[in-house]
Amino acid sequence: MKRTVLSAAILLLSGMALQGAAQAASDEPIQPIKPPASINVGMVELGKKLYFDPRLSKSGIMSCNTCHNLSMGGTDNIPTSVGDHWQQGPINAPTVLNSSLNLAQFWDGRAADLKAQAGGPIANPGEMAFTHTLAVNVLQSIPGYVREFKMVFGKDKIDIDQVTLAIAEFEKTLVTPNSRFDQWLLGKKDALSKDELEGYALFKDSGCVACHNGEAVGGNSFQKMGIVEPYKGKMSDGRAAVTGKDEDRFNFKVPTLRNVEMTYPYFHDGAANTLTEAVDVMGRLQLGKKFTKDENAKVVAFLKTLTGDQPNFTMPILPPSSDATPRPTPFK
Numbered sequence: 001m002k003r004t005v006l007s008a009a010i011l012l013l014s015g016m017a018l019q020g021a022a023q024a025a026s027d028e029p030i031q032p033i034k035p036p037a038s039i040n041v042g043m044v045e046l047g048k049k050l051y052f053d054p055r056l057s058k059s060g061i062m063s064c065n066t067c068h069n070l071s072m073g074g075t076d077n078i079p080t081s082v083g084d085h086w087q088q089g090p091i092n093a094p095t096v097l098n099s100s101l102n103l104a105q106f107w108d109g110r111a112a113d114l115k116a117q118a119g120g121p122i123a124n125p126g127e128m129a130f131t132h133t134l135a136v137n138v139l140q141s142i143p144g145y146v147r148e149f150k151m152v153f154g155k156d157k158i159d160i161d162q163v164t165l166a167i168a169e170f171e172k173t174l175v176t177p178n179s180r181f182d183q184w185l186l187g188k189k190d191a192l193s194k195d196e197l198e199g200y201a202l203f204k205d206s207g208c209v210a211c212h213n214g215e216a217v218g219g220n221s222f223q224k225m226g227i228v229e230p231y232k233g234k235m236s237d238g239r240a241a242v243t244g245k246d247e248d249r250f251n252f253k254v255p256t257l258r259n260v261e262m263t264y265p266y267f268h269d270g271a272a273n274t275l276t277e278a279v280d281v282m283g284r285l286q287l288g289k290k291f292t293k294d295e296n297a298k299v300v301a302f303l304k305t306l307t308g309d310q311p312n313f314t315m316p317i318l319p320p321s322s323d324a325t326p327r328p329t330p331f332k
């Protein structure tokens with residue numbers, strides 16, 4: 001009897017502590033990442049295969065994972081991507097981790113959501129250089145895929161809509177909860193060191209949170225690059241390419257800072273190799289603030305606490321091609 005009362009009291013207390021932590025977390029400009037809600041497991045498994053399948057490219061060697069490597073923070077860690085026939089890409093590949101939290105996709109936000117985005121690279125001549133028709137023909141010739149698409153979508157024929165839907169569903173699972181910073185937000189007060197906490201205070205007090213906030217610490221607005229001082233790197237038009245408005249020139253989707261220690265190099269042109277450099281540029285160009293070496297190191301220390309649990313799954317084994325599968329043409 002006594003025991004029940006005691007454990008009920010403990011339950012009540014821990015419930016209160018949790019509530020208190022949730023309260024405190026909601027007062028902060030950054031919120032903890034939640035695990036993905038309501039996903040279709042069959043579709044995720046299919047989307048995972050497609051994400052890793054290089055047969056969706058003309059060369060037969062390039063998959064989504066080539067440029068958004070899930071072993072490297074969902075990026076390629078080079079300034080701008082390498083496309084079909086070793087073409088030099090125009091812009092840095094953003095991470096796919098937590099991209100479901102973005103207000104739109106791409107640096108200029110030209111794709112509304114993950115499904116709208118996923119068809120782009122397959123047919124982009126500078127990326128996978130295929131066509132949607134050819135990609136669907138390849139999939140339709142692979143009995144393992146035909147079976148799995150039918151199981152998931154209940155239709156006899158594969159189409160590009162199903163392909164992009166499945167990839168997008170898989171991408172929804174690529175969130176990274178449980179970073180040390182999130183543990184701190186949720187009440188584990190010893191999750192961060194003194195330097196990291198001072199870095200977070202600098203991040204807030206200097207005004208970084210005006211643009212980098214919310215669950216993804218970014219990804220939820222378009223902002224000008226170079227507010228106080230112009231950016232000296234290779235500039236593209238940014239958001240103006242979509243809206244055609246002059247005032248949107250040099251506006252970019254604010255990148256997420258989740259897992260930022262893994263997603264180097266930084267900025268749309270990939271010109272900043274280190275976090276130290278990126279923080280220095282941001283302070284000066286966006287806020288007119290020159291951080292001391294010590295302050296910069298603290299902000300960087302804070303940013304490194306944003307690395308969360310990375311996607312963790314068994315490597316998907318892809319169904320083999322059949323005799324009827326069109327063969328890749330890497331050298332044409």
Ligand code: HEC
Pocket residue numbers: 051062063064065066067068081082083084089091092093094095096099102104105106107108114117118119121122126127128167
């Ligand atoms: C050749 C390299 C390359 C390949 C292959 C590639 N991507 Fe990308 N991806 C990029 C680049 C570069 C960008 C940024 C383009 C821009 O913003 O104009 C990007 C942007 C994205 C974004 C938007 C992220 C954000 O924060 O805006 C998502 C999501 C994405 N890719 C998913 C995929 C998927 C899914 C595939 C496979 C179907 C794929 N990518 C294949 C290079 C690649």
Ligand code: HEC
Pocket residue numbers: 203206207208209210211212222223224225227251252253254255256257260263265266267268269275278279282283286287299
């Ligand atoms: C006015 C909005 C704004 C403010 C304030 C701001 N940023 Fe940014 N931040 C951006 C934009 C926009 C980009 C992308 C710029 C580009 O790629 O050209 C960016 C990019 C970054 C990047 C590179 C991320 C990547 O993946 O490429 C880091 C790191 C960063 N900011 C940190 C900070 C820090 C630290 C502060 C405070 C000192 C700060 N930002 C203040 C808007 C802002």
